[in-house]
Amino acid sequence: MAAATPGPRRAAVIGGNRIPFARQNGAYAAASNQDMLTAALEGLVARHGLAGERLGEVVAGAVLKHSRDFNLTREAVLGSSLSAHTPAYDVQQACATGLEATILVANKIALGQVDCGAAGGVDSASDAPIAVSEGLRRTLLRLNAAKTPAQRLRALAGLRPGHVVPQAPRNVEPRTGLSMGEHMAQTALRWGVTRQSQDELAAASHRNLAAAYDRGFFDDLLTPYLGLARDENLRPDSTVENLATLRTVFGAGEGATMTAGNSTPLTDGASVVLLGSDEWAQEHGLPVLAHLVDAETAAVDYVTGDEGLLMAPAHAVPRLLARTGMTLQDFDLVEIHEAFAATVLATLAAWEDPEFCRDRLGLDAPLGALDRSRLNVNGSSLAAGHPFAATGGRIVASLAKALSEKGPGARGLISVCAAGGQGVVAILEAK
Amino acid sequence: MSGYASLVNTPVGKRVATRLGLPRPARLRRYAVGEPLVDGPVLVGGHGAAPLLGEVRRVLTAAGSGVLDTLPAGEGLGAVVADLGAVEDPADLDSLRGLVGPALRSLRPSGRVVVLGRLPEAARAPAQAAARRALEGVTRSLGKELRQGATANLLLVADGAEDAIASPLRFLLSGRSAYVDGQVVTVTAAPGGPPPEPADWSLPLDGKVAVVTGAARGIGSAVARTLARDGATVVGVDIPASGDALARVANDVGGTALQLDVTAADAGKRIVAHAVSRHGGVDVVVHNAGITRDRLLANTDEERWRSVLDVNLMSILRMNEALLAEDGVRDGGHLVLLSSMAGIAGNRGQTSYAASKAGVIGLVRSLAADEDLRRRRVTTNAVAPGFIETEMTARMPFATREVGRLLNSLSQGGLPVDVAETIAWLAHDASAGVNGNVVRVCGQSLLGA
Numbered sequence: 032m033a034a035a036t037p038g039p040r041r042a043a044v045i046g047g048n049r050i051p052f053a054r055q056n057g058a059y060a061a062a063s064n065q066d067m068l069t070a071a072l073e074g075l076v077a078r079h080g081l082a083g084e085r086l087g088e089v090v091a092g093a094v095l096k097h098s099r100d101f102n103l104t105r106e107a108v109l110g111s112s113l114s115a116h117t118p119a120y121d122v123q124q125a126c127a128t129g130l131e132a133t134i135l136v137a138n139k140i141a142l143g144q145v146d147c148g149a150a151g152g153v154d155s156a157s158d159a160p161i162a163v164s165e166g167l168r169r170t171l172l173r174l175n176a177a178k179t180p181a182q183r184l185r186a187l188a189g190l191r192p193g194h195v196v197p198q199a200p201r202n203v204e205p206r207t208g209l210s211m212g213e214h215m216a217q218t219a220l221r222w223g224v225t226r227q228s229q230d231e232l233a234a235a236s237h238r239n240l241a242a243a244y245d246r247g248f249f250d251d252l253l254t255p256y257l258g259l260a261r262d263e264n265l266r267p268d269s270t271v272e273n274l275a276t277l278r279t280v281f282g283a284g285e286g287a288t289m290t291a292g293n294s295t296p297l298t299d300g301a302s303v304v305l306l307g308s309d310e311w312a313q314e315h316g317l318p319v320l321a322h323l324v325d326a327e328t329a330a331v332d333y334v335t336g337d338e339g340l341l342m343a344p345a346h347a348v349p350r351l352l353a354r355t356g357m358t359l360q361d362f363d364l365v366e367i368h369e370a371f372a373a374t375v376l377a378t379l380a381a382w383e384d385p386e387f388c389r390d391r392l393g394l395d396a397p398l399g400a401l402d403r404s405r406l407n408v409n410g411s412s413l414a415a416g417h418p419f420a421a422t423g424g425r426i427v428a429s430l431a432k433a434l435s436e437k438g439p440g441a442r443g444l445i446s447v448c449a450a451g452g453q454g455v456v457a458i459l460e461a462k
Numbered sequence: 463m464s465g466y467a468s469l470v471n472t473p474v475g476k477r478v479a480t481r482l483g484l485p486r487p488a489r490l491r492r493y494a495v496g497e498p499l500v501d502g503p504v505l506v507g508g509h510g511a512a513p514l515l516g517e518v519r520r521v522l523t524a525a526g527s528g529v530l531d532t533l534p535a536g537e538g539l540g541a542v543v544a545d546l547g548a549v550e551d552p553a554d555l556d557s558l559r560g561l562v563g564p565a566l567r568s569l570r571p572s573g574r575v576v577v578l579g580r581l582p583e584a585a586r587a588p589a590q591a592a593a594r595r596a597l598e599g600v601t602r603s604l605g606k607e608l609r610q611g612a613t614a615n616l617l618l619v620a621d622g623a624e625d626a627i628a629s630p631l632r633f634l635l636s637g638r639s640a641y642v643d644g645q646v647v648t649v650t651a652a653p654g655g656p657p658p659e660p661a662d663w664s665l666p667l668d669g670k671v672a673v674v675t676g677a678a679r680g681i682g683s684a685v686a687r688t689l690a691r692d693g694a695t696v697v698g699v700d701i702p703a704s705g706d707a708l709a710r711v712a713n714d715v716g717g718t719a720l721q722l723d724v725t726a727a728d729a730g731k732r733i734v735a736h737a738v739s740r741h742g743g744v745d746v747v748v749h750n751a752g753i754t755r756d757r758l759l760a761n762t763d764e765e766r767w768r769s770v771l772d773v774n775l776m777s778i779l780r781m782n783e784a785l786l787a788e789d790g791v792r793d794g795g796h797l798v799l800l801s802s803m804a805g806i807a808g809n810r811g812q813t814s815y816a817a818s819k820a821g822v823i824g825l826v827r828s829l830a831a832d833e834d835l836r837r838r839r840v841t842t843n844a845v846a847p848g849f850i851e852t853e854m855t856a857r858m859p860f861a862t863r864e865v866g867r868l869l870n871s872l873s874q875g876g877l878p879v880d881v882a883e884t885i886a887w888l889a890h891d892a893s894a895g896v897n898g899n900v901v902r903v904c905g906q907s908l909l910g911a
């Protein structure tokens with residue numbers, strides 16, 4: 032007789048927790064990834080009464096990661112109040128790490144392999160790993176392998192002055208040598224995204240995030256950390272007018288539109304989401320905010336210049352819509368990660384463009400316009416900041432809560448772009 | 463032990479303190495699970511028929527304490543329990559002197575004197591009322607006479623409440639009442655019949671769900687830990703900005719954290735919804751969240767005045783609407799509110815705070831008398847802490863703080879756990895005969911005595 036395996040079921044988003052995001056070298060300058068991820072987990076455990084509980088698994092990751100943190104998530108679990116019998120592993124998919132981790136846990140829940148789990152991510156731009164130069168690294172390896180004093184001397188003799196300059200991590204695509212901002216500037220130009228529209232989006236992000244804080248929306252989504260109770264980057268009084276005064280930092284000459292105000296700053300922070308089956312949630316007296324309906328990942332060829340580096344979600348969403356039989360207009364709320372204001376605007380422009388939708392996406396008709404009042408209604412990365420791997424968890428938890436406030440059946444779309452020309456998108460539906 | 467206390471307990475400090483006649487605070491006996499109720503045998507006696515002594519003996523025996531009817535030679539006493547329930551006339555008080563006076567020399571450190579009496583207001587004759595009320599004078603003076611952490615308290619037992627004294631008696635004898643001294647606790651017939659005794663006196667809150675506001679630190683965090691130790695599942699509530707400290711407390715006690723400002727219009731509803739969905743209901747609510755905005759009344763603006771009254775008193779009234787609704791606190795539940803010594807005695811610069819804390823007393827009295835709550839066997843009591851070592855008191859100027867620490871019969875500040883133990887006791891089902899009391903945890907402070 033074949034062993035009984037449970038059929039697929041929808042994984043529930045039960046709740047979430049994040050620490051406020053801090054600007055690089057700000058409030059969390061001395062905190063490590065492990066510290067922050069542990070803090071985010073502890074808040075999740077406290078909110079949901081999980082002390083001593085064995086979760087099916089915890090999955091998280093960091094983009095900027097020290098080699099000593101090879102078991103980052105498991106170490107964070109061991110430092111938390113969760114049962115030490117909770118397994119954990121690390122994943123990394125650049126800025127989509129948190130969302131991908133969520134999908135991984137949700138899939139195991141859907142398959143019945145686990146009943147519950149936590150997913151998330153953390154990043155510190157302040158406590159970033161610094162690598163030694165390739166020359167110094169080889170010298171040190173040779174020194175380590177040397178057996179005799181003579182061999183040791185010979186190894187050291189290979190050292191050159193230039194070798195000792197450390198290499199801080201750079202936000203650069205290895206295959207193009209261009210920073211993410213430079214890539215985005217090219218795409219912005221291609222789609223004719225104006226400075227004015229970017230500044231408007233940035234101002235809306237700050238306004239929406241501030242309003243969400245003021246009405247207590249984050250009271251059960253966030254736990255203060257190291258004296259910070261709100262995102263350090265948030266400027267509630269940000270306006271299009273004062274954003275217009277900033278100088279451009281990416282692109283060149285006339286066509287440059289991107290500033291520090293409409294691009295996300297380097298940030299430190301962590302977030303986690305609690306997922307489970309409906310039954311597990313019910314047994315634990317926990318709410319089901321939403322279900323994860325489906326998810327899709329796309330990758331584009333940005334290396335040859337065929338497509339913009341951050342345009343993969345523009346390809347992933349129509350595939351997901353086709354599979355689920357939905358349209359862009361079916362969503363009550365849409366979360367498009369604001370890597371840059373221009374990312375969001377170029378993506379929306381692409382979906383409205385008949386040629387792009389026909390030639391690139393193979394669609395008969397464009398996806399059409401998105402009702403902007405449904406977009407990033409509680410603020411997004413421009414205001415909150417973007418600790419790379421932590422953004423997915425931030426979005427999943429706050430969207431799930433916002434959908435559950437809207438009522439049963441409310442649907443939400445998540446779109447997160449990532450380095451390497453990748454994009455991860457997902458659909459949530461309120462229970 | 464804090465600054466002064468640890469100094470005067472060094473050999474040199476001791477000598478200096480003795481020479482100057484300064485008080486030398488004793489290390490108080492505090493409750494720990496599994497320890498005996500009292501440190502030594504208990505001498506019992508009383509006047510006349512001593513109507514409560516039978517129950518006293520039963521309680522002591524059940525607790526495993528040795529019971530003595532005569533003062534033993536050369537043996538230390540853990541406590542003296544005197545039943546003056548039968549006094550008719552002030553002349554009868556000599557029985558109290560004759561029993562307790564000679565025993566005091568044998569009383570061990572952190573020993574206990576518990577005097578039992580009847581309610582003066584229920585007396586049948588003026589002489590009886592006088593004699594009954596006299597017990598309070600004796601007990602309060604005795605509290606001041608006792609040394610080395612010993613305390614004296616009076617338990618007034620209403621007619622018909624004889625079967626409700628086990629829990630209060632145990633409390634006053636045990637280390638749970640370490641910082642309760644010179645107080646009068648009144649036991650009345652518990653609403654709905656004799657209070658149930660717990661299956662296990664070390665887990666009196668087994669299976670109960672308790673909500674504690676202001677649980678992130680200070681007294682509230684001690685309350686959360688103490689209620690959890692006694693078996694309760696704890697929901698800790700505190701403002702979102704204190705969420706990290708609150709999370710630590712919640713995780714330490716295996717409870718849940720609810721980040722919530724108690725002044726929010728829907729705070730009560732959200733607490734009930736959380737407790738019901740997560741834990742199936744609420745049995746105990748401890749209204750502990752509180753703030754001070756001290757200023758002389760002449761310098762108190764509207765905002766300071768309003769915020770203190772709002773957090774300390776008005777939020778409780780608002781939350782109680784949901785907490786005491788039919789789907790709120792379960793039948794047989796318990797409310798404990800935080801008053802303060804300042805609410806009894808007043809304090810210069812604390813008009814707003816004292817208003818709120820005196821208001822709490824009024825509220826407690828009214829709720830305890832409420833017919834509907836009595837029908838549902840819900841009790842309401844207040845605890846009025848004196849000087850307790852927390853961040854609130856750490857902010858006081860040095861001199862005021864040292865005076866606060868010393869101006870009481872135990873010559874030291876209390877610890878948050880002392881307040882927490884008293885609150886936990888009032889939250890036990892076995893304490894249901896204690897309703898509408900304001901129990902001071904002040905080491906018998908000289909203020910507002």
Ligand SMILES: NC(=O)c1ccc[n+]([C@@H]2O[C@H](COP(=O)([O-])OP(=O)(O)OC[C@H]3O[C@@H](n4cnc5c(N)ncnc54)[C@H](O)[C@@H]3O)[C@@H](O)[C@H]2O)c1
Pocket residue numbers: 675676677678679680681682699700701704722723724725749750751752753773800801802803846847848849850851852853854855
């Ligand atoms: N410490 C003393 O000596 C003393 C004496 C008498 C009475 N009290 C009373 O005991 C209670 C606790 O005092 P403490 O010394 O532990 O104070 P504390 O200041 O150390 O702690 C009070 C807690 O209440 C929380 N709180 C304040 N406003 C809140 C709000 N609006 N919503 C939710 N939580 C809120 C705070 O964040 C804090 O965690 C208070 O009611 C106080 O008035 C204390």
